[in-house]
Amino acid sequence: MIRELILKNRSYRRFDPSVKIDDSILRRWIELARFSASARNIQPLKYVLCTSEDIAGKIFPCLGWAGYLPDWDGPEEGERPVAYIVILHDRNISDARFCDDGIAVQSILLGAVEEGFGGCIIGSVDKNKLAEILNLKTGLEILWVLALGKPAEKVVLERCEKNRIEYWRDEQGVHHVPKRSLDELILKSM
Amino acid sequence: MIRELILKNRSYRRFDPSVKIDDSILRRWIELARFSASARNIQPLKYVLCTSEDIAGKIFPCLGWAGYLPDWDGPEEGERPVAYIVILHDRNISDARFCDDGIAVQSILLGAVEEGFGGCIIGSVDKNKLAEILNLKTGLEILWVLALGKPAEKVVLERCEKNRIEYWRDEQGVHHVPKRSLDELILKSM
Numbered sequence: 001m002i003r004e005l006i007l008k009n010r011s012y013r014r015f016d017p018s019v020k021i022d023d024s025i026l027r028r029w030i031e032l033a034r035f036s037a038s039a040r041n042i043q044p045l046k047y048v049l050c051t052s053e054d055i056a057g058k059i060f061p062c063l064g065w066a067g068y069l070p071d072w073d074g075p076e077e078g079e080r081p082v083a084y085i086v087i088l089h090d091r092n093i094s095d096a097r098f099c100d101d102g103i104a105v106q107s108i109l110l111g112a113v114e115e116g117f118g119g120c121i122i123g124s125v126d127k128n129k130l131a132e133i134l135n136l137k138t139g140l141e142i143l144w145v146l147a148l149g150k151p152a153e154k155v156v157l158e159r160c161e162k163n164r165i166e167y168w169r170d171e172q173g174v175h176h177v178p179k180r181s182l183d184e185l186i187l188k189s190m
Numbered sequence: 191m192i193r194e195l196i197l198k199n200r201s202y203r204r205f206d207p208s209v210k211i212d213d214s215i216l217r218r219w220i221e222l223a224r225f226s227a228s229a230r231n232i233q234p235l236k237y238v239l240c241t242s243e244d245i246a247g248k249i250f251p252c253l254g255w256a257g258y259l260p261d262w263d264g265p266e267e268g269e270r271p272v273a274y275i276v277i278l279h280d281r282n283i284s285d286a287r288f289c290d291d292g293i294a295v296q297s298i299l300l301g302a303v304e305e306g307f308g309g310c311i312i313g314s315v316d317k318n319k320l321a322e323i324l325n326l327k328t329g330l331e332i333l334w335v336l337a338l339g340k341p342a343e344k345v346v347l348e349r350c351e352k353n354r355i356e357y358w359r360d361e362q363g364v365h366h367v368p369k370r371s372l373d374e375l376i377l378k379s380m
Binding site for chain 1: 196223231236240245300330378
């Protein structure tokens, strides 16, 4: 069933704004990250939970959306994320984080998907502006913003042909994501 | 149930060598990574699957184990991993990988744990030596080695007190891992 959950865990960028996510739900998902592996067990990641409409409205303009869809500036009002988790690297603890952030992100999103939610990992972030909005102390580096909500779009996987990895959206608004084949990913078996 | 799976997904370093892992099992777990998110959908990760005793015997001396246990040089014969996945960044595709590796590692390990296996993400690797053993082409950078098998040790989570994040092993051989509290990880809610 982890396979089903991972398949359901697509990068969703349009949401049903009538379904809210409160703080206690986000805390439950952060706990999944807390229980996950951390290199040298340093645990240098921190989280800011954003659920109010006010803060969501301030975060949204800091984000870049779906680089391969040049004609789309991101979700319109009425389909925007209802919550955000800002993932930080606390460099006051350690400058090293190895692959802790990817592990944490995957745990959080799998928790979200299991409860009928979903999201998108956003790396295109105006970090200076967002740090100001969040009033972050020195040493806290913004890594990723998770945009969260109840998905209101369909995302399907496609075969990746001739190295064309750019996703696209069809006339029905379905989002198509080409994935490299297993044989391309596995270099060799020994 | 993702919570149960994540809680069961500890860093295991000692295994039951009588339970083997074959290539088809590893391929199933790599497929979970294949279905997982990739920044800009670039999918720059590659995998080498290692299941033969011969190759496992060659990989083992390239690895460093459990930095906080100075008196322990890693698993003895009879408790060593039965398989390895070497995770590579294919820089011929792109120099960027963002947090793809952590996401992939978590997907693979959750797949392993669901089937009663488990493993450890090893970053302390003699990469030059291992690249030679695997006969890797230029541009393939070794990121992580996943040591895999059926766990033969008990790992328990502890409360992290006073920033002491070093894990320890007790007289019964149980491995204890202190985790920071949720309140320490969550900087603020807005």
